[in-house]
Amino acid sequence: MAAQGKHVPFTFKAMASSAGGFLIVWAAMKLLDTWFDLTLLAETKGWLLRFRDWLLLETPMPNWSALMLVAILISTLSVALYYARFTDGANGELHEIERKVYKMNNPQFPQLTDNQTLLMEALAYHANFRKVANLDSVCKLVSLSTLEVETGLNQLQVKRLVRRKVTRGTFGSTVFELTLEGKDYALERLELT
Structure with a gap:
């Protein structure tokens, strides 16, 4: 053709x-x-x-x-x-x-919405520069509301692309990071270096 x-x-x-x-x-x-x-x-x-x-x-x-x-x-x-x-x-x-x-x-990874793709790019950016990806830093990077970011990260967590780590103690926080499958997705679909 x-x-x-x-x-x-x-x-x-x-x-x-x-x-x-x-x-x-x-x-x-x-x-x-x-x-x-x-x-x-x-x-x-x-x-x-x-x-x-x-x-x-x-x-x-x-x-x-x-x-x-x-x-x-x-x-x-x-x-x-x-x-x-x-x-x-x-x-x-x-x-x-x-x-x-x-x-x-025939994707080997699940199809993502635009917001989910944006969140994956933000998490890949954080991982690429070895930064901690908490809710505030992701919200600032993608310019979405906190509710939209939380919803999108929860959906990505269900799809096993994102992992949530909660630390306890005086300075407890919630940190998001890509799983191995999420890193593969970022490398394959987002063409990051």
């Missing part, structure tokens, strides 16, 4: 124009031969007549058919090499595109 815009180089228009070119050259040679005395034209005509005689020689396999077989083999090989080199890069690109489409249509 990726190569639909490409045109085959052997078209009827190209063949007709080359045949027309040969016809014009032949007519020009005939006119020059008729009106002018050209020695080069006579030599070329003599060489072409000898070549024609050689092609028409009576042998077990006529020379013209042997010449045609060689021409067919060379042209077939040329076309095969051309298309092998022409489609080599396209197949690689096509395979890569098909792989991306397959991954999008």
Whole structure:
């Protein structure tokens, strides 16, 4: 499907124009031969007549058919090499595109809403810079209300992408971090480094 815009180089228009070119050259040679005395034209005509005689020689396999077989083999090989080199890069690109489409249509991770994706990016940012991700820092980073962030983090916790750690004591706090599956999701889907 990726190569639909490409045109085959052997078209009827190209063949007709080359045949027309040969016809014009032949007519020009005939006119020059008729009106002018050209020695080069006579030599070329003599060489072409000898070549024609050689092609028409009576042998077990006529020379013209042997010449045609060689021409067919060379042209077939040329076309095969051309298309092998022409489609080599396209197949690689096509395979890569098909792989991306397959991954999008058959995810190994759950589909997330926009807010959940935003929260995953925020948690990945915190993890990438080794910062503590508490409720306030995530709210400031994503510009969502506290209720929306809590709801989104709870949904991500149900999907096993986020883990909540609660510390007790004088300075007790709630910290959110990505699980191993959440880190895989962030690396795969968010394309973080």
